[in-house]
Amino acid sequence: MKIRTSLTLKNTAATAAVFLICLTAIYLVSEHTRSKTFFHTLESEAITKAHLFLQNQVDARIMQEIHLNNRNFIDEVEVAVYTTGFRMLYHDAVQNDIIKEDSAMISRILQDRSIEFYVGDYQGIGMLYAFDGDNYIVTAAAYDRYGHDNLAKMRTTLGILFIIGVFLLFVTGYLLARAALQPIRGIVREAGAVTASHIDRRLPVKNAKDELGELALAFNALLSRLETSFNAQKTFVSNVSHELRTPLAALIAELDLALQKERNEEEYRKAIHHALQDAARMTKLIDGLLNLAKADYRQEQIKMEAIRLDELLLDVRALLLRAHPDYRIELLFEREEDDDRMITVEGNLYLLTIAISNLIENNCKYSEDHTSCVHISYWDEWAILRFSDSGSGMSEEELHNLFTLFYRGEQESMAEGHGIGMALAQKIVQLHHGEIAAHSEPGQGTTFIVELPHI
CATH class of the missing domain: 3.30.450.20 (PAS domain)
Structure with missing residues (x-):
């Protein structure tokens, strides 16, 4: 009905x-x-x-x-x-x-x-x-x-009046309901015209103060979020396709070249080594995308626990030094904590490990001496981490796009990357109700500041 x-x-x-x-x-x-x-x-x-x-x-x-x-x-x-x-x-x-x-x-x-x-x-x-x-x-x-x-005449009269009244009520109610719901029919028509190819269309809002106006505004806000998500998805797919195409093309070319003629053992080893490097790059890219997807989960879907940041930093430092012995990672406490809770946060150990690893690794990769200096402090309700390097710094444009997915700056020749790490770190910090910012000037290095609410 x-x-x-x-x-x-x-x-x-x-x-x-x-x-x-x-x-x-x-x-x-x-x-x-x-x-x-x-x-x-x-x-x-x-x-x-x-x-x-x-x-x-x-x-x-x-x-x-x-x-x-x-x-x-x-x-x-x-x-x-x-x-x-x-x-x-x-x-x-x-x-x-x-x-x-x-x-x-x-x-x-x-x-x-x-x-x-x-x-x-x-x-x-x-x-x-x-x-x-x-x-x-x-x-x-x-x-x-x-x-x-x-009284008998009155009963008859009242009965006739009741029947006529009910009929008039039905007709009047039907006409009023049709008039009242007419804007909804317009909304339905406009909503039906919204498709993947016309997701930029919006519902008309005649009176923003009535219920139908509020409904149209809420639906338009939903369409705006969907449009943003849809465009981000298209951009994401395009970027992923582009990022995977390069190592795949290199891998195919390397293997094709190896099959064109008979080669000695050393040449085969060299071809296999190059193929493995390309495969490793793809694996790293896919791992980054998977971690990015996990960072998009809602907080209630992620297991949270109390994590001491000093212990987490020591674990990350050991992990990175095993993989990159040439890295130098310094941990400095700016003030002695009166209470362990000042540097303890409620978070997901896996995701915070990824975020901190990305920030330290970014310092080390873009610094000539491969050094990252991490300062730990706290203020008011925030635990504060500062990640500093002595690299060549970044321009205003690079700072502006630093946390954009798949963005790689002018220094990409200094280190391999896919433009995922910083965007992933930002998502993880925001998931933990924290804030992240970067400060840099050309020739003076870069400092990342992460603020997380302590327990």
């Missing part, structure tokens, strides 16, 4: 229920008013006839004849007069006797002085009537045909 139909039906049902309650209340109030009014009419008729019989002493047979004649045209009130000892003095129609008075009723009238009751569809009253120092009991009963006929 469409939202438009659902809203129309629900709105119609809710409003119809309220409408029905109101009409029912009107009918019940009318019925109550009719009943009370007719009881007053009975009381007036009872007093009038008792007055005629007792005070004016109108002959009982004349009054009975008038009552009998009137019954043929109107619903005449049947009145009876009794003494307090339950002796009947007058009755309009003994043979009819609607009320059928008994001693219990007489006792109630004597006790309450006035009562109202129903006898089937007939309404009746009983009351004490005082005349000439004596009390008399007067009863009266009749059927309110006029009142009930009016």
Whole structure:
């Protein structure tokens, strides 16, 4: 079921229920008013006839004849007069006797002085009537045909009004729902036009302050993020293809050259060595891409633990020196820590090892003496690491693009690289709610500053 139909039906049902309650209340109030009014009419008729019989002493047979004649045209009130000892003095129609008075009723009238009751569809009253120092009991009963006929007409009228009202409610609700949902149909059309080739399209926002405007803005923000992600993915695939093409082409050329003619053992060894170098470069590139993918995980998907940065730096230093004995890595504590927690962070050991390794290795690769000087300190809620080298430094353009994926600066001839390390380090630091920055000037070396929140 469409939202438009659902809203129309629900709105119609809710409003119809309220409408029905109101009409029912009107009918019940009318019925109550009719009943009370007719009881007053009975009381007036009872007093009038008792007055005629007792005070004016109108002959009982004349009054009975008038009552009998009137019954043929109107619903005449049947009145009876009794003494307090339950002796009947007058009755309009003994043979009819609607009320059928008994001693219990007489006792109630004597006790309450006035009562109202129903006898089937007939309404009746009983009351004490005082005349000439004596009390008399007067009863009266009749059927309110006029009142009930009016109520029947009211029921019919209210029923017709209810049916017409529900129909009008449905039609009005349908038209209003269609008008209210018209902008959504436009949003659906525009959203359907967004494809991979037209991901730059956006939904129109007519009123940013209403719910549909907020929905369109939220959807446009989602499209912007998707466009950024989509473009980044295209760039990533293009760069990966380019980066893999070079070592693959070199590997194929090397192997093809080796197969063109018979060679001696030394030449074969040399060809295999070059092929292994190309394969190692591809392996390193693929490892970097895998680590980059892991750094894109959400924090809740990564195992976190308390890590002491001084111990981590010692482990990374040992790891790098085993792989590169010519590297020199100096660790310096700028201030003695009063509490181990000042240099302890909540993080993932594997990812932080990669980030710190990349930063130290970057120092060593682009420094003529292959030296990296790492300073450890803390301030306020941050543990601070500074990675410095004595290399030739970087230009403004290189600093600006340093953390861009696959970017390689003007010094790439000094060391092999794929432009992944710095982008990966930045992602890992940001994943740990930290900050990373680089400071460099041509001829004065480069310093990386990493700030991580300590526990």
